Amino acid sequence: MAGTAVRGRLTWQSATVGSVTDETHQVRTLLLEVPDWPGHLAGQHVDIRLTADDGYQAERAYSIASAPGEPLAITVERLDDGEVSPYLTEELRPGDSLEVRGPIGGYFVWEPAFGGPLLLLAGGSGVVPLRSMLRCRASAGSSVPARLLYSSRSWEDVIYRAELDGLFDGVEVIHALTRSQPPGWTGYARRVDQQMLAEVAWPVAQQPLAYVCGPTSFVEAVASGLVGLGYPAGRVKTERFGATGQ
Amino acid sequence: MKALDDYALDGNAIGGLLIEVFGTETTTATGTCGSCGAVSQVAELAVYRSALGTVVRCRTCDAVLMAFVQIHGVTCVDLQGLASLA
Numbered sequence: 001m002a003g004t005a006v007r008g009r010l011t012w013q014s015a016t017v018g019s020v021t022d023e024t025h026q027v028r029t030l031l032l033e034v035p036d037w038p039g040h041l042a043g044q045h046v047d048i049r050l051t052a053d054d055g056y057q058a059e060r061a062y063s064i065a066s067a068p069g070e071p072l073a074i075t076v077e078r079l080d081d082g083e084v085s086p087y088l089t090e091e092l093r094p095g096d097s098l099e100v101r102g103p104i105g106g107y108f109v110w111e112p113a114f115g116g117p118l119l120l121l122a123g124g125s126g127v128v129p130l131r132s133m134l135r136c137r138a139s140a141g142s143s144v145p146a147r148l149l150y151s152s153r154s155w156e157d158v159i160y161r162a163e164l165d166g167l168f169d170g171v172e173v174i175h176a177l178t179r180s181q182p183p184g185w186t187g188y189a190r191r192v193d194q195q196m197l198a199e200v201a202w203p204v205a206q207q208p209l210a211y212v213c214g215p216t217s218f219v220e221a222v223a224s225g226l227v228g229l230g231y232p233a234g235r236v237k238t239e240r241f242g243a244t245g246q
Numbered sequence: 247m248k249a250l251d252d253y254a255l256d257g258n259a260i261g262g263l264l265i266e267v268f269g270t271e272t273t274t275a276t277g278t279c280g281s282c283g284a285v286s287q288v289a290e291l292a293v294y295r296s297a298l299g300t301v302v303r304c305r306t307c308d309a310v311l312m313a314f315v316q317i318h319g320v321t322c323v324d325l326q327g328l329a330s331l332a
Contacts, residue, residue, distance in 0.1 A: 010265040047262040061259050104261035106274040107289035216256075220249040238290065240259075243252035 012049060015100040017092055018071070023159045026078040027125060028089045029065055034100060037072050040064050042136035043109035043129045043211070043239075046074065046102030050084055060084045063128040063213075063239075064103065067135035072100075075159060077125040108211065108239040112137065116144035116209050117202045121192070121222050123151045123214025126241060127159050130213060134171060147172045149200045151192050151218065153179040174200055192218070197225045204230040209237075216240040247305045250292055257288040260300055263314060264288070267323055272331075280329040281309035288331075 018031035032046075042064075049059045060083075066073040078089040092098070110118070110133045118137070120130040127150055137146060152158045154177055164173045176188035176196065188196055202208035210231060212222045219240045226236050250256075257264075257273050264272035273289040284306035291311065292303040299315035304327075311327040325331065 009269060010262060045258070045261070061262065101262055104265065104271075105258055105289075106261075106271040107287060108258050216250050216252050216254050224249070238256065240250065240254065240256045242255050242259075 010101050010104070012099045012101045014097050015072070017094050017096045017098070020092070020094055023075060024157055026089065027075060027159050028078075029073055029075045030088065030092065032072045032074065032098075032100060034072055038103070039068060040072070040103035041068055041105075041109040041111060042132040044103040044105040045129070046072070046100050047104060048074070048084065048088070049099040049101075050087060051099070058083045061104070064132055065128050067132055067139050069139060070135070075125065075128045075131075108213070108237050110136065110209070110211065112140040112142040112144065114209060116146060117206055118144055118146040119200075119202055119208045119210040119226075120146065120148040121150075121210065121212045121214075121226075122148065123192075123218030123222075124153075124157070124241075125159060126212075126214030126218065126239070128213075129239065130211060131160055131163070133211065134167065137171075138167075138169075143170060145170050145202075147174065147200065147202065149174045149176065149192065149196070151176040151178060151214070153177070155180075155182045155185075192222055192225075194225050194228065197222065197229060201226060201229055201231070207235070209235055211237045211239075213239040214241060216242055248308070250305075253294065255293040255295060257291045257293055257302065259293050259295070260302070260314075261289075263300060263321075267314065267321055275331055277311060277331050278329040279304040279307060279309055279311060280327050282307035283329070 015032040015034045018033050021029040045061045045063045047061050051057045062074040065075040076085050076088045079085045122130050178191050181189045212219050219238050223236050223238050261273045275288050278285050294301045302312040309327050313324040315322045
């Protein structure tokens with residue numbers, strides 16, 4: 001449990017929506033102002049709870065998008081049949097409030113002291129906690145080499161595109177566009193497969209640390225692919241979002 | 247270990263629920279399946295959530311390890327499928 005922010009009982013707190021940023025046509029980042037936010041680690045999440053007028057409550061977990069030390073932010077993908085995400089991405093306005101509890105999670109976290117090289121593998125909105133890790137790496141001045149392989153449907157679906165484009169200094173970002181590609185695209189134009197992993201993954205001898213996050217089918221394929229390349233299972237951390245599409 | 251289907255989440259998703267129940271971060275704890283003896287970190291177990299409750303299954307033999315149901319704000323916990331949780 002090294003580094004885990006172990007605290008007392010987890011309690012629901014009221015958060016106020018600060019700014020709202022559209023990342024893609026169906027993904028939005030919400031800055032949440034929480035009084036006495038205790039801080040978080042890169043990779044942790046929060047639970048969000050909504051209560052309807054009739055008392056019905058719905059609860060979901062959302063990865064924290066901001067780095068440790070930054071204000072709490074979550075990035076939410078709208079699922080058309082979702083119960084919570086359409087409200088968070090379409091209805092919520094700055095100044096509105098919602099209930100939040102966290103930070104949560106001690107497994108899918110990265111701290112600069114863990115080292116690397118880091119291999120980050122994202123399917124769709126699975127990039128959110130990995131973005132927190134990259135921001136954490138940058139703000140800590142870490143020189144750990146990092147590689148992000150990020151699978152999206154199309155170039156328009158790439159979350160944090162401008163920010164990822166601007167990453168250098170020991171960070172490589174490799175995109176895979178599974179459904180459509182812009183004219184002149186020379187990058188990967190298919191789902192992540194074993195050959196792609198073999199091309200992108202750090203050699204096992206460098207003792208890399210891998211974090212895989214995305215829809216369950218993506219995580220299953222990538223994690224077993226890495227183990228197939230010789231990565232020890234204990235060096236492949238996974239977080240599954242269920243059937244969110246990719 | 248079988249591949250999980252699309253509807254499965256993993257133990258990370260119930261980190262909050264587990265703190266509520268056990269009072270401490272539990273996704274990094276190690277659970278032992280009472281049916282097949284498989285040992286796994288809680289974060290790596292299969293989790294199925296529905297309006298009725300939450301079921302946690304073994305990744306090796308599919309046995310139910312933990313079940314959580316909320317009734318009138320009280321969480322009922324069934325850990326009979328676990329040989330140990332440490």
